[in-house]
Amino acid sequence: MAVRLARITSVGHKIQVVRALRHRNFRWLWLNTAASSAGLGMQFLILGWLALNITASSTQLGLVIFLYGIPNLCFVMFGGIIADRVDRRRLLINTQAAVTTLIFIIATLTIVDLVEVWHLYITAFILGVLQAMNMPARMAIVSDIVDREDIMNAV
Numbered sequence: 150m151a152v153r154l155a156r157i158t159s160v161g162h163k164i165q166v167v168r169a170l171r172h173r174n175f176r177w178l179w180l181n182t183a184a185s186s187a188g189l190g191m192q193f194l195i196l197g198w199l200a201l202n203i204t205a206s207s208t209q210l211g212l213v214i215f216l217y218g219i220p221n222l223c224f225v226m227f228g229g230i231i232a233d234r235v236d237r238r239r240l241l242i243n244t245q246a247a248v249t250t251l252i253f254i255i256a257t258l259t260i261v262d263l264v265e266v267w268h269l270y271i272t273a274f275i276l277g278v279l280q281a282m283n284m285p286a287r288m289a290i291v292s293d294i295v296d297r298e299d300i301m302n303a304v
Contacts, residue, residue, distance in 0.1 A: 174294035182287060185245065192252060193217070196273055199259065203266050213273045220277030229285035237290040244283040251275060
């Protein structure tokens with residue numbers, strides 16, 4: 150009897166975990182977050198690879214990573230304030246569009262063999278700022294698109 154009760158609780162718990170996915174807008178946000186996270190990992194890898202390829206210097210690689218990370222630390226609180234005061238959906242769309250534009254510019258410069266390390270410095274810093282604006286908005290928008298009783302499942 151105890152085993153059967155545990156299974157029911159376990160199954161009930163599994164249903165609760167995916168409960169937030171019943172909201173169409175949350176499913177879109179979840180898929181976008183997964184794609185964005187994959188893209189973030191790739192852009193971080195590519196920026197580092199380009200820095201090493203252009204300069205052959207681990208110091209320059211470290212500087213590119215530092216210039217990406219420091220805005221995340223410094224501006225994330227401001228990103229939270231902005232996310233609380235503007236349309237979060239519009240903020241997410243605009244930051245993602247800006248990231249796409251920057252990556253397209255770096256890709257174009259790389260293809261035509263004009264990319265220089267200072268391009269990577271500027272790109273890394275701006276990407277860090279955009280990430281600091283994007284993440285608080287991404288977290289805060291959950292309460293806008295998910296019912297109150299499903300928020301714990303969505304976070």
